[in-house]
Amino acid sequence: MPARSIIQHMMNNVESRTTADAVVVEDLRVVRGGKPVLPCLSFSIPVGQVTGLLGPSGSGKTTLMRALVGVQKVAAGRVEVLGQPAGSAPLRRRLGYVTQAASVYDDLTVRENLRFFARVLDADPDAVERSIAAVDLGEAADRIVSRLSGGQRSRVSLAVALLRQPEVLVLDEPTVGLDPVLRRDLWQLFHRLADAGSTVVVSSHVMDEAERCDRLLLMREGRIIADGTPAGIKQQAGSDDIEQAFLHLVEAHAGSAA
């Protein structure tokens, strides 16, 4: 038996290496307050892509992201990130997570926040200035976070996640409330990170951001109703607009379930 399980383990390793999946989710079930938020999810995300998690609020995007990061209690199923169980200790240096609300200290300056997290993460000395530049906060670097605008605060939170140039970056609605120029810049940043080998998972409830992703997972009521490239999903739904495609898919889904 042990020999067999070792072979099984090796085969699993070979499999994950050849397919190069950064994230593998199998039969994930999450129950919150007695309600199944994610009834049973399975999907995988390849390395080096920007994957968009799209769906209306309440569709389970945040819960799914929390499960990927390993801060969500899980009822059943398997979540693996970079070949290791989500939330395991070695992953904590390799993964960056940005929550929807800016998780930074309001009473510290931008730079003080980054310096603190850089020390916790043991990031290299240039990391702080590099992160500040990446989110374009150079001019606000010595201002207290509580005096910044909402968009600036969420960029401070994003900068923290960039400190260690994470292999997997999980971003929960990072572009909410930002002006179009900044949104474009951030999406360019996500693609640069992906081109450099990072796997970026971004959630959004704004459908027009879908076009900027390499791949989309459309979610509704804890289920994935479509999985593919933006072009592929539009083709599948017979529509040239993601919002329309989403509506078609929801209706088709409701029809098949009935």
Added chain:
Amino acid sequence: MSPRVTLAVAGRVLTQLRRDHRTMAMLLVLPVLLMSLLWWMFEALPGDTFDRVGPALLAMFPFIIMFLVTSVTTLRERGSGTLERLLSMPLGKGDFLLGYALAFGLVAAVQSVLAVSASVLLLGLEIQGPVVLLTVVAVADAVLGTALGLLVSAFAQTEFQAVQFMPALVIPQILLCGLFVPRSGLPDVLGAISDVLPLSYAVDAMRLLTATSDTGEVWNDLLVVCAFAVGSLVLGAATLRRRTA
């Protein structure tokens, strides 16, 4: 756990405190003012009431103030999402708690030095034992308050609730610590309860230090206070969960 991360947490907490001038002023000045008020109250009365009550209050101030400050600050950290972020990073739970205990312990040390100096030099509090040990006991009391504050912050959802723990956990300790009725004179049941409350030992230590120069028993009391502080920190670490529902 790593010293780098523990010190990072402590340094960050101190920077936050330094920013907050009002809290800083309250932490450092308030105990001195309260001791002065106490001295003034008894000044015109015959007897040595100030010498009798003063030491107990020197034990209580750092304990109560640190308990309140810590429970509210930690709760704020839970609410703002920064705790969850830290727990998704390579940070040991012990790093977090010890970092807080170090930072607030340092503030408590300054606070106690000020309160003890004012009491002894300005207000004429008579102390038979070594003044240094009195300060050490005060710091231990503050760390105990910090540790208990960290622990209760796990059981409160809002800052409102956290503040309610003060009458629930702190006032009974004040009533039973021997300030109002000597511990030996308490009914048996209350005496037994008093024996398992940490503040009783803190106040005993202060009393002994003012009354005698024999420090043997003081060390015992100090040990009990420290054991309670360590126990609360360990329990507090157990309440920090990386995964939540």
